[in-house]
Amino acid sequence: MPSYRAPVEDTLFILNDVLGFHHHDNLPGFSDASPDVVEAVLSEGAKLADTVLAPLNAIGDKEGCKRLHDGSVTTPKGFKAGYDAFAQGGWMGLSVPEEYGGQGLPHTLNSAIQEFVSGANLALGMYPGLTQGAMAALLVHGSEEQKQAYLPKMVEGAWTGTMNLTEPHCGTDLGLLKTKAVPNGDGSYSLTGTKIFISAGEHDMAENIIHLVIARIEGAPAGTKGISLFVVPKFLINEDGSLGTRNGVSCGSIEHKMGIHGNSTCVMNYDGAKGWLVGQENRGLNAMFVMMNEARLAVGIQGLGQSEVAYQNAVAYAKDRLQGRSLTGAKAPDKAADPIIVHPDVRRTLMTIRAFNEAGRALMLWTALKADIGHRSPDAAERQAAEDHMGLMTPVVKGVLTDKGFDNAVAAQQMFGGHGYIEEWGMSQFVRDARIAMIYEGANGIQAMDLIGRKLPKDGGRAMMTFLGEVQTFIKDHDEDEAMKPFTGPLQAGLNDLQAATMWFMQNAFSKPDNAGAGATDYMHLFGLVAMGYMWGRIAKAAIARKAEDAGAAERMDVKLVTGRFYMERMLPETATRLTRIKAGAETTMALAVEAF
Structure with missing residues (x-):
């Protein structure tokens, strides 16, 4: 049976030593997140993940969800109890404003807890995760009446949320959607259509499900300019807040999937379901x-x-x-063979995953911190810079962390040899579950195109120039420090490759757009390599400082420094390969006639 232990210690190091989380105490919510509170929150979240959610992971994979004849859905054994423990612990509203029942703590802490939950039980974690996303949309675009009607119950966990975009003929190109909304004359609309791949669309863990649905109001412009967003509850809500009659929305079937079996991925049918406009019509x-x-x-x-x-x-x-003996002589002479961790290729694999995990965690938390600054800072310039960062990094975080997350799950499975292919060891579940993350919420090829086509040129390239400038300044500030040279030298080489790739696109993509399409994924990963290299530079700086002031932490910090050097020596040089591919352009990629395939 696989096990899981949430990385609390590393998360605290990144927040406190690398990112200076508590330097932002002037922002709303941060003053309540003292070092003791942060440690307590992460420790309690880890306890939930390790002892409650993780033991249900294999059960959810084996049992899956079941749709009954009446259209209701049952979740795997123990899932409702696990969800209840999450909701009753107050985790749903960790970063939701207090006026709606939340705790108002920084979103950064919620992101850390999301990692713990995702590592422990991805399928179960999707139920509250989607609810938090729905709450975020209502907080920004919902009316005050809608916020008061839905958010407190969602924060409480009594109600969950979904997002309904995809239709059988319409995935990435949402302008093709057919779900229609007809005004009822009383401020509500009747929605009719079919949505597919709706995660957590129907289940038995909450008394109501609040669907956020995109549809086209009759007479609206064609394409994406005519799309509106509606809130459609499973059960209508009476004026006193109690649940009323069942709405015209139902689960037609459950998708049979490669992974995340414990999450109910539904076909949702809207048959004149009553909904209310969120935000502006056609926006x-x-x-x-x-x-x-x-x-x-x-x-x-x-x-x-x-x-x-x-x-x-x-x-x-x-x-x-x-298995086998070490190339340099037996390391366990009292045993029939050495443990496989003595073998260099096994260590190469494990070090590659570890180096990615630590840098990826830092990149994720850095981006989450920017989200907090963008939402909470009173300084307009600081908010703008944070929003620039978020826009630029979102496709990188989504695309790179999921592509490499899947690769790493496969590599970890390989460590088990034939046992990794046997279900009872549990490694195949990690591979199967990780695979969907590369696809949903915008397939990773789309993330790469979004980065190249929209995020890079936005506002004259302001966000990209800021990032490049920040990394270059970091290198310059530490280039004379002997202890930092194993990090600054390789980082400079990677940064040079990223700058060269960016310039190549500027010179070659406008006249021939296929060049951008052919090189987009390589560029996204090149960017990710440099961004994580920058994180390793900052981790190394913090580790050196911690060693100097805390002798008791020296051994742990040395482990980080060695891991960081491995990244710089063995992983970051891949930027050169990515640059070569980008510069090859689109000629051979697009040369064959369709019939030749």
């Missing part, structure tokens, strides 16, 4: 993108969570499994 995508961006960052965290849990189990197996 639904603006409102939905609040939820989608929240979800894309959360999905990046899912990739990181699966990488972490797969790593933990691979390490445990590698320390225990006896």
Whole structure:
């Protein structure tokens, strides 16, 4: 049976030593998040993840969800109790404003807890995760009446939330959607249509489900300019807040999936379901993108969570499994063979995953902190800079952390040899569960195109220039420090490759757009390599400082410094390969006629 232990110690180090979390105490909510409170929150969240959610993970994978004849859905054994423990612990509203029943703490802490939950039980964690995304959209675009009607119950966990975008003929290109909304004359609308791939669309863990649905009001413009967003509850709500009659929305079927079996992925039928407009008419995508961006960052965290849990189990197996002898002589002469962790290729695999996990966690938390600054800072310039960062990094966090999270789950499975292919060891679940994160909330090829086509040129490239400038300044500030040279030298080489790739696109993509399309994924990963290299530079700086002031932490900090050097020596140089691919352009990619495939 696989195990999981939430990385509390590393998360605290990143927040406190690397990111200076408590330097932001002037922002609303941060003053309540003292070091003691942060440690307590993370420790309690870890306890929930480790002891309640993780033991249900394999059960959820084996049992899955079941749709009954009346259209209701039952979740796997123990899932409702696990969800109740999450809700009753107050985790749903950790960063929701207090006026709606939340705790008003920084979103950064919620992101850390999301990693713990995703690593422990991805399928179960999606139920509250989608609810938090729906709440985010209502907080920004909902009317005060809608916020008061829905948010307190969602924060309480009595109601959950979903997002309904995809239709059978309409995935990435939402302008093709057919779900229609007809005004009822009383401020409500009747929605009719079918949505597919709706995570947590129907289940038995909450008394009501609040669906956020995009649809086209009759007579609206074609394409994305005519899309509106509606809130559609499973049960209508009476004026006194109690639940009324069942709405015209139902689960038509449950998708049979490769992974995340414990989450009910539904086909949802809307048959004249009553809904209410959220935000402005025909501006639904603006409102939905609040939820989608929240979800894309959360999905990046899912990739990181699966990488972490797969790593933990691979390490445990590698320390225990006896096979062969070390190339430099027996390391366990009292045993028939050495544990496989003595072998360089096993260590290469494990170090690769570990180096990614620590840098990916730092990148995720850095981006979450920027989200807090963007929402809470009283300084307009600071808010703008934070929002620039969020826009630029969202496709990188989503695309890179999920691509590599899946790769790492496969690599961790490889450590088990044939046992990794056997279900009872549990490694295949991590591979199967991690796979969806590369697809939903915008497939990763779309994330790469979004980065190249929209995020890079936005506002004259302001966000990108700020990032490049920040990394260059970091290198310059520490280039004379001998202890930092193993980090600044490789980081400079990676940064040079990123700058060269960016310039190449500027010179070659406008006249031939296929060049951008052919190189987009390589560029996204090149960017991710440099961003995580920058994180390793900051981690190294913090580790050196911690060693100097705390002798008791020296051994742990040395482990970080060695891991960081491995990243710089063995992983960051991949930027050169990515740059070469980008510069090859689109000629051979697009040369074959369709018939030749």
